[in-house]
Amino acid sequence: MAGGFGAIAGLLGRPSREPRLLLVHRLDERDPGDPGDPEDPGAGPPRSLLVTHPRAVPSESRGGHTLALAAPLTRVTNAALAPATNLDQTPLVRASRSMMAGLLSDLDHDGRRFGLGIDDVLLSLLRGIVLEHPDASRTAPPEATTATRLRAFIEARHTDSRLDVAQVARELGISRRQLHRHAPDGGVAAMLAERRLATARDLLAAHRALTVAEVAERSGFGTASRLRAQLARRAGGTPKAIRQAASA
Known part of the structure; x- marks a missing residue:
């Protein structure tokens, strides 16, 4: 602008x-x-x-x-x-x-x-x-707790399909046990999956020219099969259904 x-x-x-x-x-x-x-x-x-x-x-x-x-x-x-x-x-x-x-x-x-x-x-x-x-x-302010840092890190890096729980812990400089203590119910893996799903939904709805495989890569799932599996498991839907709902 x-x-x-x-x-x-x-x-x-x-x-x-x-x-x-x-x-x-x-x-x-x-x-x-x-x-x-x-x-x-x-x-x-x-x-x-x-x-x-x-x-x-x-x-x-x-x-x-x-x-x-x-x-x-x-x-x-x-x-x-x-x-x-x-x-x-x-x-x-x-x-x-x-x-x-x-x-x-x-x-x-x-x-x-x-x-x-x-x-x-x-x-x-x-x-x-x-x-x-x-x-x-x-320097991060005192109120920037581990939970806050975890949320910010996942927000910034969730589209990297190579990012997993072990890498999150390494880059935040804490053990996996400490990491899970500061994660909400479901754990860090669930946080990653939910954030990636949100990005995938937005891409499916707004960019119909993208293939499901391209959406999967850009949202952090890496492959279309992983994206479809997580959509079915966590949202009970499919890429096609999301696009149909967006255009209705």
Whole structure:
């Protein structure tokens, strides 16, 4: 999306089931090394930010025209992020700026809709930018309990079909016994299955061009047979029934 910062930042203030992360680029500023128009000195060096709380953005960054990418925070990282972080103009940051501007231009010109592959690329860009800016992360607050970390981790990583209970425990740095103590009834495996089912239902309903195998891969089940088995076991349905209900 593009527009004034106030309108874009308003997204963060809207009610949402999960927190959002904004990657913000100023469009009225030049890239380093671009001499631009010598009679127009107003365009300074570019400013890019990661934002989780709009009120934390410095006043000097609020003016002008901005381009922003919004994503669910837990799809990007399970770390706690600072309210606002100024980004260095690394190759990855500059690539995200160019890609976002190009996608917006294509959308404005012909109204095309982009596939899920673009979502995956943009999320990967965001993850890379967070990783190369360690100052964006901060120590998790005391209230970030193991249960909270577990929920955030599954939200962020459930689409990885290789993720299982043992890997969750390893990456959270706790034993499987400790992990299960902080999981709700049914355990961690059930948490993974239910979250993957929710993603699969959304994909089946909204993207009819995807095959069941493609939905299974994108939702974390890996194979169509596993997706069908979990749908039958936990929801008493089939992919076809979900699509029929969505189009009714």
